[in-house]
Amino acid sequence: MSQQKLLLNKLLLHSGRSRLWLSLLSLAAGTTLLLVAVMVWWNFNELLSGKHDDDSLGSTFLTVSKRVTNETMGRPGATIFTSDEIEQVKAAPQVQGVGALLSNRFPAYAVMNAAIGFSTEMFLEAVPEKFMDKLPEDWAWQEGNREVPIIVSREFLNLYNYGFALSQGLPQLSESSIQSISFQLKIGNALQGEVFNARVAGFSDRISSVLVPEPFLKYGNDKYAPGTMTGPSRLIVKTKDPSDPRFVDYLQQHDYVTNAEQLRWNKLRSVVEIVSLATGLLALLLMGVSTLVFVLFIELTIAKAKAAIRLLLEIGYSPGYLVGFMLRKFIPLVVVALLDAMIIAVAIQCSAHYKLQQMKLHVAKFPGWPVWIALGISAMVLLWFVVFSIKRSISQEKIAA
Amino acid sequence: MQLELEQLIPIPLADEVRRRTSAIWARDVLVNKGEYVFVQAPSGTGKTTLIHFLYGVRRDYHGAVKWNGQSAKGFGTEKLSELRAGKLSIIFQDMRLFPRLTAWENLGVKRTLTNSVEPQIVKDWMARLGIADKADSMAGTLSYGEQQRVAIIRALLQPFNWLLMDEPFSHLDRMNIERAIELIKEVVSKNNAGLILADLEDNDYFPYTQKLVL
Numbered sequence: 001m002s003q004q005k006l007l008l009n010k011l012l013l014h015s016g017r018s019r020l021w022l023s024l025l026s027l028a029a030g031t032t033l034l035l036v037a038v039m040v041w042w043n044f045n046e047l048l049s050g051k052h053d054d055d056s057l058g059s060t061f062l063t064v065s066k067r068v069t070n071e072t073m074g075r076p077g078a079t080i081f082t083s084d085e086i087e088q089v090k091a092a093p094q095v096q097g098v099g100a101l102l103s104n105r106f107p108a109y110a111v112m113n114a115a116i117g118f119s120t121e122m123f124l125e126a127v128p129e130k131f132m133d134k135l136p137e138d139w140a141w142q143e144g145n146r147e148v149p150i151i152v153s154r155e156f157l158n159l160y161n162y163g164f165a166l167s168q169g170l171p172q173l174s175e176s177s178i179q180s181i182s183f184q185l186k187i188g189n190a191l192q193g194e195v196f197n198a199r200v201a202g203f204s205d206r207i208s209s210v211l212v213p214e215p216f217l218k219y220g221n222d223k224y225a226p227g228t229m230t231g232p233s234r235l236i237v238k239t240k241d242p243s244d245p246r247f248v249d250y251l252q253q254h255d256y257v258t259n260a261e262q263l264r265w266n267k268l269r270s271v272v273e274i275v276s277l278a279t280g281l282l283a284l285l286l287m288g289v290s291t292l293v294f295v296l297f298i299e300l301t302i303a304k305a306k307a308a309i310r311l312l313l314e315i316g317y318s319p320g321y322l323v324g325f326m327l328r329k330f331i332p333l334v335v336v337a338l339l340d341a342m343i344i345a346v347a348i349q350c351s352a353h354y355k356l357q358q359m360k361l362h363v364a365k366f367p368g369w370p371v372w373i374a375l376g377i378s379a380m381v382l383l384w385f386v387v388f389s390i391k392r393s394i395s396q397e398k399i400a401a
Numbered sequence: 402m403q404l405e406l407e408q409l410i411p412i413p414l415a416d417e418v419r420r421r422t423s424a425i426w427a428r429d430v431l432v433n434k435g436e437y438v439f440v441q442a443p444s445g446t447g448k449t450t451l452i453h454f455l456y457g458v459r460r461d462y463h464g465a466v467k468w469n470g471q472s473a474k475g476f477g478t479e480k481l482s483e484l485r486a487g488k489l490s491i492i493f494q495d496m497r498l499f500p501r502l503t504a505w506e507n508l509g510v511k512r513t514l515t516n517s518v519e520p521q522i523v524k525d526w527m528a529r530l531g532i533a534d535k536a537d538s539m540a541g542t543l544s545y546g547e548q549q550r551v552a553i554i555r556a557l558l559q560p561f562n563w564l565l566m567d568e569p570f571s572h573l574d575r576m577n578i579e580r581a582i583e584l585i586k587e588v589v590s591k592n593n594a595g596l597i598l599a600d601l602e603d604n605d606y607f608p609y610t611q612k613l614v615l
Contacts, residue, residue, distance in 0.1 A: 004513035007506055011499060311497055314458065316514050316559065318482030395478075 008325055011308040013301060023297035024337050030283075030290025031341035031378055035367070037283035038374040039349055041276040043363045061131060061206050062242055062258045063101070064089065064251065065234045080231040088254075093246040094239045099131035100232035101209065102217050104187075106224035110198070111184040119186070124150075125209040126217035131236045136201035141213035148185055149201035151211040152178075157203060175203055188224045207236065291382055294337075295389045298330055302393035309394060319394050326390045334386055338379050345371060402488060402562040404455070404597075406430040408464035411450050415463070418447075424613040425451065427464075432595070434562070437607045440599040442615035448599040449494055451615065452567040455597065456491050457481045486514055490561040492569040496552040500541030504532060504551045507540050512558040526554050530580055545572040553581050557588040564589055564596040570606075582606050 065079065072078035081089075081100070090098045104124040111119040129135060132151070139149055161172045178200050185198035204211065221228070237258075239247060251258060302309065309322060345367055353365045410418055410427050418426040425440065426447070432438055442448035453459040454466050457473050466473040468484070476484065485491075498507045508523055527533045530550040535543060540551065549572045556564060564585070570578045586607065589596055596607065603612070 002513070003509050007502065007510050007513070010502065010506070011510070308499060311499060312510070313478070313482065314485070314497065315511055315555070316482055316486035318486075319478050321482075 005325075008312075009329075011312070012305040012322075012326070013329060014304060019297060019300075020333075023294045024333055026290040027294045027334070027337040027382075028340040028344075030287040031338055031375075031382075032344045033283040034287040034378055035341055035345040035371055035374055036348060037276070037280040038371050039345060039352075039367050041280055042368050042370045043349075043352065044272050044276050046363060046368070047361060061133070062237045062239060063207060063234055064237050064256050064258045067255045067257045069255075077231075079233045081233070081235055082231060086232075086235065089235060089237060089256075092250045094242065094244045095237055095247070096240055097131070097238040099128040099236045099238075101207070101234035101236055102126045102214065102221075102232055103234075104217060104220055104225075105228040106187055106220045107189055108220070109186040111186055111195075122210060124212045124217060124220075125207075125234075126212055126214040127207060127236055128214065131207075131238065132204065132211070133206040134202040134204050139201060139213060141216040141219075143215075143219055146197055148196045148198045148212055148216055150185075150198055151202045151204050151207075152200055153208045153210070154203040154205050155208050156210075187220050192224070287378060291385055294334070294382075295385050298326075298386060298389050299393050302326070302390065323391055323394050326394070327387060330386055330390065331383065334379075334382055338375065338382070342375055345375075402469050403434055404430075404432040404563070405467040405470070406432075406464070407467065409451075409454065409466060410463040411447050411454070412461045412463065414447050414450065423615050425615050430613070432597070432611065435593060435595045436610040437595060438597045438611045438613065439604070439607070439609045440597065440613050440615055441603050442599055442601065444601060446615045448601075448615060449567055452491070452494075452565050452597075452599055456489060456565055457484070487560050488562045489565065490556045490559055490563070491565045492552050492556045492567065494567040494571070496545075496548045498540040498548055498551060498555075501539065503537050503539055504543065504547070505536040507551055508555055508558060511555045515559045517560050518558045523554065523558065526557070526584060529584055530554065531577065546574070546577065549573060550577065550581065553585065557585070561592055562594050564594055566596065566598040568600050569598065570600075578606070 066072070066081070068079060086098055086100065089095060102125060108122050108124055109119045110122050129139070134151055136149055136151070139151075141148055157173070157175065157178065164170065165172045179202075182197055182199045185196045187194055187196070242248075242258075250256075312322060313319065349363070349367045349371075350365055353363050356363050406425060407429050408427055409425065409430075414426075423446070424430070440448065440451065442451070450459065454462055454473075457476060460474055468488075498504075499510065502510065504527075508527075512518055512520070512523060524533065524536075527536060530553070532547055532550050535547055535551075538547075540548060543551065549569070553569060556566075566585075570581060573581060585596070598607065599615075
């Protein structure tokens with residue numbers, strides 16, 4: 001360090017190391033809290049928006065159907081949604097999207113082993129891809145394909161494993177073992193029919209059904225059940241907040257039914273959102289306080305060096321030079337505090353990633369863009385305050401006019 | 402660098418100035434580059450005030466102080482710093498040293514601002530003024546005489562066109578005054594500079610070109 005810098009250090013910076021460390025610590029703590037609050041909010045948002053297939057938190061998708069009553073029991077078309085009704089549901093409060101669950105109108109059989117002749121009748125449904133939680137890589141079918149991928153509700157597997165298999169003395173089956181079994185899917189009637197190779201491509205938490213690609217179901221309906229009613233009897237509804245009373249009222253007024261557990265679950269979501277918002281506000285407050293502490297430390301340092309600054313200006317040092325000297329002393333400290341906060345935030349996000357992975361919840365390994373934006377904004381605000389306070393304090397010491 | 406004073410009247414001394422005659426207050430005065438000017442000023446007539454007006458430390462006056470035709474009141478803080486670092490140097494009456502720095506460090510603060518004088522020369526000057534052994538003493542612990550000699554050397558550690566001196570030898574004995582005058586003459590001459598010395602009593606320390614009574 002040059003002699004001049006050593007002398008200026010001696011003249012201008014004697015506020016005490018303990019005060020410096022305390023103010024830096026409070027700055028790092030405030031920034032860390034702010035970043036963590038943004039991270040909590042963002043992670044919950046990611047979990048609740050359910051971008052990952054196995055996110056049980058992410059289901060804002062509800063399956064809605066018309067209630068089967070004694071009056072509708074004998075009328076097959078009574079529980080079918082008309083296109084007008086679908087449009088109305090689309091316009092309902094909190095609804096962000098509606099997809100039709102189409103079902104097969106043609107006979108379908110799963111044949112496990114042609115030699116033994118074990119076969120079972122089954123039903124199939126299809127839903128637009130954007131409403132599915134699980135989308136296997138090879139989830140596609142077009143006319144001429146002999147292989148049909150199938151997605152089965154995880155609930156069905158659980159019913160088999162913990163209900164049927166135990167009571168019947170049959171072996172329990174893992175997901176991978178089921179996916180390795182291929183079987184034949186026979187559609188059509190005795191006079192006219194087709195056989196496809198089928199396999200379970202995945203399991204769904206969101207939709208309690210046996211799903212096939214939409215083009216396959218349309219192909220089967222057109223070919224083997226022409227002229228039958230093709231409207232959906234179940235809708236899959238994407239909602240922002242299904243716990244909203246207006247949405248619940250809408251369902252009740254139209255006598256629609258859905259999985260009530262989902263509604264309760266979403267009340268929790270509202271609570272989580274409020275908690276993360278409150279944490280954010282608290283963090284913002286702490287960040288404000290810690291910025292204030294740091295800025296006061298700077299102002300105290302400059303106030304203590306008041307006489308020296310005045311004399312330095314009198315013997316020819318320029319205010320710009322002294323401001324630059326102070327900035328070179330304080331800005332690296334701010335950067336160190338922000339870097340510390342950033343490292344802690346990344347470490348917390350990484351550990352949250354691994355911990356939640358064990359609970360089958362997926363959050364990113366590194367903090368997402370809102371965290372970086374929060375860091376950027378807090379850095380800019382903080383640096384502005386530091387520069388402003390140094391300039392202001394030194395200009396106060398300028399020679400009185 | 403030429404100095405012009407136009408109808409200069411210090412606001413706090415306005416009444417006092419109107420009551421008596423002065424060669425400077427409320428007059429137009431021209432001082433050319435390189436002149437040696439002595440301002441004789443009895444106590445309380447505004448000697449230090451004048452020096453501070455010239456150096457830009459105070460601006461509470463009517464009239465104008467002009468350096469090379471530019472009014473000093475119009476100088477911003479950066480422009481003032483530039484003048485003080487390279488064109489105007491000063492020996493304050495009250496020395497104004499950093500009390501927590503040593504004599505050597507006090508000189509270092511000024512020397513490193515322009516780096517126009519080598520450290521070895523500073524050591525020589527300290528030896529010439531008899532304060533070489535005080536280099537490592539805190540300025541606050543030095544006697545007034547020693548502090549004054551440090552302040553004199555500090556004023557010479559930059560390039561300048563004018564050296565302003567406000568009772569620069571008030572704490573020195575005859576022998577030390579002579580040593581200081583020799584050093585100042587040498588450095589002022591090397592810089593092709595002028596000087597303005599304000600003091601209570603008349604003197605012939607320098608070959609003055611103008612003597613003005615305040």
